[in-house]
Amino acid sequence: xxYNEEKIIDxxxxxxxxxxxxxFNRSLWDESVKNNQTIKFYQDYIKPPENNKRPEGFNHKxxxxxxxGWFMSDYFSDSKRNEGRSxxxxxxxxxxxxxxFTKYKIKSxxxxxxxxxxxxxxxxxxxxxxxxxxxxxxxSYKYNRSENRTSxxxxxxxxxxxxxxxxxxDKELIDTAPSALSGTATGLGYSNDLSSALSLSQYIxxxxxxxxASQNDTALSIPLAIEAGLGEYARNGLLIxxxxxxxxxxxxxxxxxxxxxxxxISFGVKNYCSICQRCANECPPRAISFEDPSIKQINVSNxxxxxxxxxxxxxxxxxxxxxxxxxxxxxxxxxxxxxxxKLTHKIGIKIANTPLRKILIYFDKFFGKRKQPQLWxxx
Ligand code: SF4
Ligand code: SF4
Numbered sequence: 001x002x003y004n005e006e007k008i009i010d011x012x013x014x015x016x017x018x019x020x021x022x023x024f025n026r027s028l029w030d031e032s033v034k035n036n037q038t039i040k041f042y043q044d045y046i047k048p049p050e051n052n053k054r055p056e057g058f059n060h061k062x063x064x065x066x067x068x069g070w071f072m073s074d075y076f077s078d079s080k081r082n083e084g085r086s087x088x089x090x091x092x093x094x095x096x097x098x099x100x101f102t103k104y105k106i107k108s109x110x111x112x113x114x115x116x117x118x119x120x121x122x123x124x125x126x127x128x129x130x131x132x133x134x135x136x137x138x139x140s141y142k143y144n145r146s147e148n149r150t151s152x153x154x155x156x157x158x159x160x161x162x163x164x165x166x167x168x169x170d171k172e173l174i175d176t177a178p179s180a181l182s183g184t185a186t187g188l189g190y191s192n193d194l195s196s197a198l199s200l201s202q203y204i205x206x207x208x209x210x211x212x213a214s215q216n217d218t219a220l221s222i223p224l225a226i227e228a229g230l231g232e233y234a235r236n237g238l239l240i241x242x243x244x245x246x247x248x249x250x251x252x253x254x255x256x257x258x259x260x261x262x263x264x265i266s267f268g269v270k271n272y273c274s275i276c277q278r279c280a281n282e283c284p285p286r287a288i289s290f291e292d293p294s295i296k297q298i299n300v301s302n303x304x305x306x307x308x309x310x311x312x313x314x315x316x317x318x319x320x321x322x323x324x325x326x327x328x329x330x331x332x333x334x335x336x337x338x339x340x341x342k343l344t345h346k347i348g349i350k351i352a353n354t355p356l357r358k359i360l361i362y363f364d365k366f367f368g369k370r371k372q373p374q375l376w377x378x379x
Contacts (some may be wrong), residue, residue, distance in 0.1 A: 003226055003233075003264035007307070009136070010295055014305030016140035017220055018092065020150050020301040023313035025143045027321075033314060037321040044180075046326050052192045055177025057373030058325065061213060066325065069187030070071040073194055081299060084146045088194055088215035091142070092254075093200065096213070099205035099247075104131060106258060113356035120165065121204055124196035127166040127243060129228030129262045133159060133254065137220040157252035159210060161261070163200065164228040166220070166248040167192045171333075171339060174247055175371040177328035182373075185324050189249030190215065197251040198319055209257040220303070221250040229262035232269035235290055236279040236330040237311035239268045242349065245336030268353030271338070272307070278368070287315035288330060333368040335360065 019025060027038045048063030067074075069214050076087045076095070085091040106112050112132065122126040135204035142151035160310055173185035197213040204211035211351040215221075224229060230250075231241035238246040243264070293308050320326050331337055335352070338345040 003266065005136075005227075008293075008303045010134070010307065010357075012305070013295065014136070015303070016136065016138060016151065017303045018141050019139040019145075019153070019217075020141060020143040022143070022216075023301045024315045025090075025145065027146055027317060029148050035321070037324075038317070040059050041321040045074070049324070051057075057176055057181045058299075058323070059180075061377075062180040062326075062373060063158045066187055068184040069184035069191065070165065070295060071187075072191035079266060081146060084144050085216075086145055088217060088251075090145055090217050093194070093198060094199070096202055096205050100208045100244045101203075103208035109258050109260055112258070114202075116163070116200075116257070116259065120196065121327070123199035123203065123261060124167070124192060125165040125200065126168050126355060127230050127241060127248070129225065129230040130225055130259050131162050131164065131261050133162055133230035134224065134227060137218060137223045143219065155218060155254060156210065156212070156256075158214060158256045161255050161259050162224055162228070162259060162260070162291070163201060163253040163255060164198070164218075164225045164230055165193060165197050165253070166230050166239070166244075167196060167251075168244040169247045171247060171337070172336070172371070172376060174328055174332050176373045176376050177332045177370065178325070180325040181374045181376060182328050182332075185247075185326045186249070186328065193249045193251040197253055199256075201253050204253070204255055204257050207257070210255060211257070212254040213251065214249045216375045219302065220251060220254065225250050226254060226264055228263065229265045232266060234269055234309060234334070234336075235273040235277065235309045236334060237309060238331070240336045241333070242267055243340060244342075246331045247337050256344055267349070268357065272335070272352050272357050272361075275358065276332050278335065278361075278364070282329055282333045283316075284329065285312075285315040285319040287312040287319070300319050332370065333355040335364040335367070337368065338363055349378065 012073050026033045050060050052059045077089050087093045109353045117128045139153045142153040144151050150329050169185040169189040176182045201211035201213040234240045238244050247333050280290045290308050295307045297304055298312045302310045
């Protein structure tokens with residue numbers, strides 16, 4: 001089923017998403033979300049709990065490793081805290097060096113687009129797609145965490161193109177989810193993403209063009225990634241890519257570099273999700289819908305006026321806070337979370353796009369089981 005923006009948007013109900021309503025921001029201002037567990041959740045990212053009597057995968061060294069995975073991301077997000085910025089989370093990155101004043105002379109945008117993708121991969125990106133700046137997915141307001149207020153979300157109107165980068169998260173770590181250990185994959189995903197996005201932005205700036213690197217700030221990443229042809233939207237509320245399934249982190253670069261756009265792709269995810277439901281069944285707080293895609297807004301953390309599978313972010317985050325780490329079960333168990341370098345899985349993803357997908361669903365229950373964190377440490 002092809003992605004069609006017209007079919008999923010209810011124009012009368014649609015509203016751009018206000019970043020204040022992102023569940024992580026709500027946990028700072030909304031008393032219905034904020035509690036002692038959510039406060040502890042964030043504290044454990046600053047100082048790992050030193051209690052070794054916690055369940056396996058949630059011990060001192062698991063948190064030590066998880067927080068090390070987050071180190072580069074935290075370094076940038078904290079670097080301008082005194083200016084009220086959280087780079088990559090509520091603000092774009094502002095660390096680029098000055099480039100040239102003379103613009104590189106472009107002979108062919110087709111060639112330039114091809115080269116940019118090669119360069120991006122060399123600079124660390126696993127996947128790259130390009131789409132147009134679509135104001136629907138830009139936050140109506142951004143949120144200032146230090147001052148607990150919304151602010152204008154201004155973006156230079158000459159940045160007409162968006163480069164979407166996705167980096168895979170480590171499969172072996174995700175296989176231990178839920179655990180603080182598996183949270184290492186999340187942190188590393190963010191850290192690797194920022195490295196490739198900043199480096200590719202600097203390349204564009206060095207060519208004499210504008211480039212603004214961004215992660216969770218400024219705009220919703222998933223719809224832009226879909227429009228840039230990186231994957232399809234899934235029941236678990238995530239992007240599913242052909243290469244790594246839902247096991248990716250996304251960043252974006254807003255640029256005025258003239259580039260050709262990719263097109264959305266379809267490889268059977270919507271049909272597969274409509275009969276799979278494994279993530280919904282295995283989500284401990286039942287935050288994932290068993291229903292068909294709908295326009296219903298579960299709470300303010302869902303964007304208004306889009307027909308889709310929506311996740312109950314309040315239930316999801318409450319579970320994260322209760323175990324003091326992110327969860328990722330819905331990534332681990334997803335049948336698309338495979339090593340697609342293996343021939344069997346390459347064949348599997350093709351079958352998933354045919355009516356034979358029902359057979360795959362039966363056999364897939366033997367995959368995606370949790371690996372004991374101790375086995376990861378001792379391998
Ligand atoms: S687990 Fe199944 S239903 Fe959930 S996202 Fe993956 S394929 Fe879709
Ligand atoms: S991250 Fe965990 S709690 Fe949240 S939706 Fe996925 S499975 Fe459910």
